[in-house]
Amino acid sequence: MDLLLHPADRAFRAEVRDFIANNLTPEMRDGQRRIIGPYPEPEPARAWQQVLAARGWAAPAWPVAHGGPGWTAIQRFIFESECALAGAPIIYPIGIRLAAPVIMKFGSAEQQERWLPRILTDADHWCQGFSEPGAGSDLASLTTRAVRDGDAYVVDGTKLWTTHAHHANWMFALVRTAQTARRQDGISFLAIPMSLPGVEVRPILSIGGDHDVNQVFLDNVRVPADCLIGQEGKGWTYAKYLLEFERGNGLFSGRLRAALKRVEDGIGVERINDAARLMIAEVTFEIDAFEMLELMTIGVLEPNAAPGPVASVLKLRASRLKQRVARLAIDLLGSEALRRDDDGLRGVLVTDYLNSRAATIFGGTSEVQLGIIARALAGI
Amino acid sequence: MLVHAGGWGSINVWQALADLGCFLLAVPESAGGLGAGAVEAGILARAVGRHLLIEPVRENVVAAMLLAVGEDAGDRLAALTAGNKRYGLAFASCEQPMRTIRGAWEADGVLVAVDDGLLLADRATLSVRPVPLLDDTIAGDVEVASGGFRQIASGADWPALRQRAAALLRLMLVSETLGTIDAALDGTIAYVRERSQFGGPISAFQTVQHRVAEMVVAAREAEAVTLLATLTFDAAGPGAAFDRAIAGAVRRVAHAAELVADSGVQLHGGMGVSDETKIAAQFRKLQAFRPQAGGTDDAALAMVSSGMHRQSAVLVEG
Numbered sequence: 001m002d003l004l005l006h007p008a009d010r011a012f013r014a015e016v017r018d019f020i021a022n023n024l025t026p027e028m029r030d031g032q033r034r035i036i037g038p039y040p041e042p043e044p045a046r047a048w049q050q051v052l053a054a055r056g057w058a059a060p061a062w063p064v065a066h067g068g069p070g071w072t073a074i075q076r077f078i079f080e081s082e083c084a085l086a087g088a089p090i091i092y093p094i095g096i097r098l099a100a101p102v103i104m105k106f107g108s109a110e111q112q113e114r115w116l117p118r119i120l121t122d123a124d125h126w127c128q129g130f131s132e133p134g135a136g137s138d139l140a141s142l143t144t145r146a147v148r149d150g151d152a153y154v155v156d157g158t159k160l161w162t163t164h165a166h167h168a169n170w171m172f173a174l175v176r177t178a179q180t181a182r183r184q185d186g187i188s189f190l191a192i193p194m195s196l197p198g199v200e201v202r203p204i205l206s207i208g209g210d211h212d213v214n215q216v217f218l219d220n221v222r223v224p225a226d227c228l229i230g231q232e233g234k235g236w237t238y239a240k241y242l243l244e245f246e247r248g249n250g251l252f253s254g255r256l257r258a259a260l261k262r263v264e265d266g267i268g269v270e271r272i273n274d275a276a277r278l279m280i281a282e283v284t285f286e287i288d289a290f291e292m293l294e295l296m297t298i299g300v301l302e303p304n305a306a307p308g309p310v311a312s313v314l315k316l317r318a319s320r321l322k323q324r325v326a327r328l329a330i331d332l333l334g335s336e337a338l339r340r341d342d343d344g345l346r347g348v349l350v351t352d353y354l355n356s357r358a359a360t361i362f363g364g365t366s367e368v369q370l371g372i373i374a375r376a377l378a379g380i
Numbered sequence: 381m382l383v384h385a386g387g388w389g390s391i392n393v394w395q396a397l398a399d400l401g402c403f404l405l406a407v408p409e410s411a412g413g414l415g416a417g418a419v420e421a422g423i424l425a426r427a428v429g430r431h432l433l434i435e436p437v438r439e440n441v442v443a444a445m446l447l448a449v450g451e452d453a454g455d456r457l458a459a460l461t462a463g464n465k466r467y468g469l470a471f472a473s474c475e476q477p478m479r480t481i482r483g484a485w486e487a488d489g490v491l492v493a494v495d496d497g498l499l500l501a502d503r504a505t506l507s508v509r510p511v512p513l514l515d516d517t518i519a520g521d522v523e524v525a526s527g528g529f530r531q532i533a534s535g536a537d538w539p540a541l542r543q544r545a546a547a548l549l550r551l552m553l554v555s556e557t558l559g560t561i562d563a564a565l566d567g568t569i570a571y572v573r574e575r576s577q578f579g580g581p582i583s584a585f586q587t588v589q590h591r592v593a594e595m596v597v598a599a600r601e602a603e604a605v606t607l608l609a610t611l612t613f614d615a616a617g618p619g620a621a622f623d624r625a626i627a628g629a630v631r632r633v634a635h636a637a638e639l640v641a642d643s644g645v646q647l648h649g650g651m652g653v654s655d656e657t658k659i660a661a662q663f664r665k666l667q668a669f670r671p672q673a674g675g676t677d678d679a680a681l682a683m684v685s686s687g688m689h690r691q692s693a694v695l696v697e698g
Contacts, residue, residue: 005697013695081692254692261690274681281680281689285605285628288693292604295694313597367590374589377596378569 084254106230129173247315253291309376389435398463429559436483484520497534
């Protein structure tokens with residue numbers, strides 16, 4: 001591995017920088033700056049995604065056949081890093097990074113034709129229906145049922161912690177289509193239009209006081225049978241495949257660095273003394289290490305390939321680092337951190353600090369990741 | 381068994397390393413060496429750390445690099461790289477009559493790389509008292525007879541070479557520590573799988589599994605930062621990017637060393653605090669990293685003050 005950027009990569013970076021300078025608006029940047037959860041609000045993130053889609057850059061990890069740019073791993077890395085450091089909105093990942101790989105690998109040609117182009121432009125906004133009131137870390141105990149009735153599945157149950165369900169027009173859900181000896185074997189992967197009768201979305205306010213997640217009630221919802229992805233009973237396999245993308249394929253190091261910059265901007269230059277600089281440096285060294293770990297992981301991946309169990313190492317480190325950056329703001333703000341009446345960047349930092357606790361819970365808790373690491377990487 | 385009885389090391393190990401060409405690694409090809417980079421030196425150092433060698437390997441890899449520019453370079457270099465002569469090595473700003481020098485015990489001479497040149501004192505001019513160190517190696521408290529130091533290298537190129545040599549020595553210490561981290565992790569995994577309590581291996585307990593998993597994560601991170609600093613050195617040489625990378629590597633490897641050492645001993649139970657197991661020697665070696673690795677605060681402050689920390693650490697421009 002040669003760390004020096006080759007002339008071609010340097011030219012690529014210049015091209016990306018030019019594109020960002022010409023297309024990223026102050027409104028888009030402000031939308032990302034005010035982010036207080038994992039994802040920005042659909043507007044103006046969608047506007048940025050559509051600008052990227054028009055250029056063919058909205059889905060860096062997709063294969064060319066489906067509209068990806070055909071970049072090398074290092075180009076992807078450069079692109080994500082440049083977008084993050086420029087303050088561009090995070091591209092909403094539930095469709096592009098989670099649903100799409102499953103649709104590409106296990107969906108029919110018709111489904112790919114129907115969904116992928118609309119995911120690319122965020123014309124369809126997807127949410128993820130995995131967790132339930134009785135099925136969190138023990139996801140295989142899920143009870144939402146889907147019963148085949150003619151040309152439809154009739155779905156009954158409840159999904160919980162559904163991020164952006166109130167913005168989404170599609171949900172991909174794990175549903176139980178059979179009672180089997182091994183619980184995992186009765187699970188299927190179903191796409192559900194959120195507009196169908198019987199779908200009800202109720203907001204849940206987060207620990208920071210804002211609305212990001214929901215409870216989704218599915219009451220006798222008739223979902224067309226052609227919305228089943230892959231085979232009945234294979235949903236667990238598809239979900240595990242998807243989770244490797246959720247956990248390990250995001251390239252978050254640039255985002256963490258941008259979050260650290262936001263902390264510095266938010267606390268104000270008057271608080272930056274040598275003690276603060278050393279604290280900032282300590283977090284920076286952790287981000288640097290994580291950046292290298294990411295590069296070592298994706299550097300060996302083909303486009304759209306799943307990273308394997310090392311994804312759990314990345315998920316664990318990224319989530320803890322997100323909390324570390326968020327807590328740094330509180331440590332440096334001192335008693336100012338008590339105030340919740342600031343509607344500027346300081347208020348954002350306090351709310352983000354509260355909401356960052358979710359990072360070590362969603363996408364598989366830290367404890368789940370440690371279990372996977374012990375099994376798959378330590379062999380115990 | 382594992383705490384060394386007081387010798388500098390094994391002549392057989394030393395000769396085997398020399399026969400492999402280890403001491404030629406950092407010598408330029410023009411001087412008959414292998415002209416290898418930090419990557420290759422790091423591979424050697426990682427193996428040294430994994431197998432807990434007590435011989436002064438990294439000091440002599442770097443000593444050869446320095447001797448290559450000195451007077452009578454051919455003879456001295458040939459003797460060192462063949463395994464016939466061995467040196468203690470220190471970096472200092474100027475000559476001092478006495479100091480503790482790694483590799484000096486039972487050595488054929490000591491080298492001190494000072495600001496304006498390379499000083500050599502032969503064995504005949506030295507008075508050396510052995511100093512056992514925390515990592516089971518033996519250093520020497522060295523007194524040099526008046527006039528014993530001779531300057532054998534200097535010149536306009538010296539400061540840059542000295543800087544490269546000091547950086548390589550520090551990088552090799554980091555890689556060596558990574559090797560010990562690897563070995564401590566592997567040994568601990570093997571131990572928790574075979575140690576039986578409550579009717580089964582202790583690896584069946586989630587609290588043990590999670591502790592091991594934290595060790596895995598720390599070790600992976602340590603490998604990443606070591607590789608980053610090593611590649612940055614080979615790509616860009618000493619400079620701001622390397623200062624940042626080596627400071628980060630020192631801090632994160634220190635973190636991993638502490639976590640792996642603590643958990644490794646803890647999971648070995650009573651065996652971990654006896655000298656019967658490798659983990660005890662690995663623990664001592666890992667404790668010795670931080671005090672040897674040098675400070676990082678100046679580099680940390682420089683990085684943040686310049687705003688460099690806002691840029692990628694990996695996408696280094698040459």
